[in-house]
Amino acid sequence: MKIIAPLSRLAEIEPLSAAGADEFYCSVVPDDWLSRFGTSATSRRPFGNLPNDTDLEIALKMTHDLGKKLSLVMNAQNYTAEQIECLRRLAARFAKEGGDALIIGDPALLSLIAAENYDMGLHVSSIAACRNKHSASFYGDLGATRIIFPRDMTLKEMHRICAANPKLQFEAFVLNDGCVFEEGVCHTIHLPGKLGGAICMDNYAYNYKRSDGLPLSAEESHELSDNDAHYAKWLWYRFGCGFSVTEEGYPFGPCGLCAMWNLKDFGLHSVKIAGRDAPLERKVKSVDLVRMQRDFMNGGHRESACSAFAQGIRKRPDLCHHGLMCYYPDALR
Secondary structure (H helix, E strand, C coil): CEEEEECCCHHHHHHHHHHCCCEEEECECCCCHHHHHCCCCCCCCCCCCECCHHHHHHHHHHHHHCCCEEEEEECCCCCCHHHHHHHHHHHHHHHHCCCCEEEECCHHHHHHHHCCCCCCEEEECHHHCCCCHHHHHHHHHHCCCEEECCCCCCHHHHHHHHHHCCCCEEEEEEECCCCCCCHHHCCCCECCHHHCCECCCCCCCCCCCCCCCCCCCHHHHHHHHHHHHHHHHHHHHHCHHHHCECCCCCECCCECHHHHHHHHHCCCCEEEECCCCCCHHHHHHHHHHHHHHHHHHHCCCCHHHHHHHHHHCCCCHHHCCCCCCECCHHHHC
């Protein structure tokens, strides 16, 4: 099972490779994109891109020299017709330079690029929300070679889809970045913190009123307050346990380490570490964390031992027991 690491700067390639990354994924802002369209959003993460075409070319050479693969992300929520044409030209250049795969979120763009028959993989982004065997088959018919599962799938759902589509590769998230809403239907943007941050990280104050105009009872007020407290707690886990790390620098937050044994068992090709816009140290520690779990699994240990090892690496098994930090809480059961 391969480890897929996020990339946003050339200087990250060698340390992430040394930590155990097998493949990389990145996005780029083409040289003429910003001036033409007034935005850097060639992908879902407009602030985690390689800055220009030259860097992408260098990144390909560096990853290939290390025996690794590089995928280019094209998964913004929406594109204009002009932007799609620009991305098609970018895809042609990437293929000519030896690119390994494109990660695409839009079915129309996928179909158009597949028709060119480039010698590279076509991966369906989690943004496309492929959640059943029929949608996986649909994307396969369009030309996809790999499906990246969206967050919050159950192990049973993923297993069923993999079994029904043996010709496709599959990939799932394993660490960092938990979307609060369904990412496939989210049309907001992730602003920098100084501009308000992601809309899902809201701190709105809510005022509750009864539809019949009567005042809230003490019991109703208590239940609503209790619900808000539980939601705030859930948000804290979804956003990296307050973006905290261990003394060694290993990140807390959304995690699928316990489920890696199951994912490997039903033939998943790779596990993906999210966070292209994260600092290099966090990326390296994330790759290291996933590699340790994979090495332990490859040592022939049973599922229960692998789960216990995963929960013990960061020395805070208490954060795992209720499942709020889990991508796949059914692994705990």
